[in-house]
Amino acid sequence: MFENLRKGLRDVLDRFGRKGLLTRSDIEEGLNDFKKILIEADVNYKVVKEILSIVEQEALKEENLKSALPEEQITKILYETILKILGKPSSLKYSSIPPTEIVLFGIQGSGKTTSIGKLAFYLKNRGYTTLNVPLDLKRPGAITQLREISDIVQSKFYYEENLPINKLIKKAKEVAKKEKIEFILYDTPGRIHIDNEMMNELKNIREEIKPTESLLVVSSLLGQGSVEIANEFKKKIGLTGIIATKLDGDSKGGAILSIRYVTSVPIKFIGTGEKISDIEEFDPESLTSRIVGIGDIKNLIKKIESLKEEKKYETKKEKFNFITFLEQIESIEKMGGLSSVLGYLPQIPANTDFDEKNIKKMKAIIQSMTKKERIYPDIIDGDRKKRIAKGSGTTINDVNTLLKNFKVMKNLISNKGVEKIIRRGGIF
């Protein structure tokens, strides 16, 4: 499933991995490569445009640019973008008054009859009873095929010869009511979407049944052709969902990436093989992982986030001065006071004068410093101390105490073991 698309995307992502920090020119080059791969995968141009635009916008964000993990960063962005394009999961609707009626439409050979069998299997596994009804009456083979599939999945089957379609539908509903069957699954003849007369027949069937779900069965092997088919069926008949079949043979992925975004019709199930059990609920997260070729997105995100945290901390460490110190004091106050966080700093020397009552005093002293003094506290000599003490209504002794405490903090920060404690405590 999606081998070519996945391989193409992975090659570009690997190339990101061989770079150093993520740069603008790497991003531009990568976007061009992604474009070629998506077009080769037969993805609709609107979707290609949207994917590239989101990836570019995200990759160029300040917080993501210069990432030290370019491959992981772009993989995460691509994953989130494709997830957005695939849309939210959409489950089968159930009628509040049974039976729930589901009718399957689609062009010839798309997998309607097989999908009826698969759906019956899916529903029976969830404890429901099903009744399969053939409406492809012109082709005796179609009726036999559904009868055989129904036997395999042990679903009920209803058909009576020489009944017109509307009578057959009416009687099927009666049978289901009488036998308290929870789901009726209707198989319809394969119709070419460009033939209006044929499409009208299907529309009449839908109006006759008034189903809870009108699902289009469409082969993903048709690539963008599937989008055109879905648009026509939506316009001429009305659809509530899509079953995308033959994903097992689809190395490109163009259909699955395009159909939901372009038509706005939700994908409900995917067919992944010829066997009756080869049906999966549409799960965008799992499909995106398969497209992008990653097993564990959560781990990847964790890795990027923890590196970001580390970088944030590194920058703060470099910038540790009275400006950031004041910010820290203020955030400590917001956290509920100094005493509540000092517990995280067992290595703080006993003589460090970090008294809760002194906080106000510390703030006043820092606020009386010039910007230069706050950034380069080493320049604070005797004269400056005098001026600061006066300006803050404190004593030179108080200023000295603060400068001493500031040095203690700075030393603690350059001690690797304490770094972790401070970070865990959220002080810095």
Ligand SMILES: Nc1nc2c(ncn2[C@@H]2O[C@H](COP(=O)(O)OP(=O)(O)OP(=O)(O)O)[C@@H](O)[C@H]2O)c(=O)[nH]1
């Ligand atoms: N590999 C694969 N084959 C599938 C899948 N779904 C259906 N098929 C095959 O596609 C072929 C056509 O399937 P049908 O269920 O007969 O298609 P249909 O839409 O009912 O066809 P008509 O009734 O002729 O319009 C069969 O050979 C199925 O086995 C799938 O998900 N994967």
Ligand SMILES: [Mg+2]
């Ligand atoms: Mg059929």
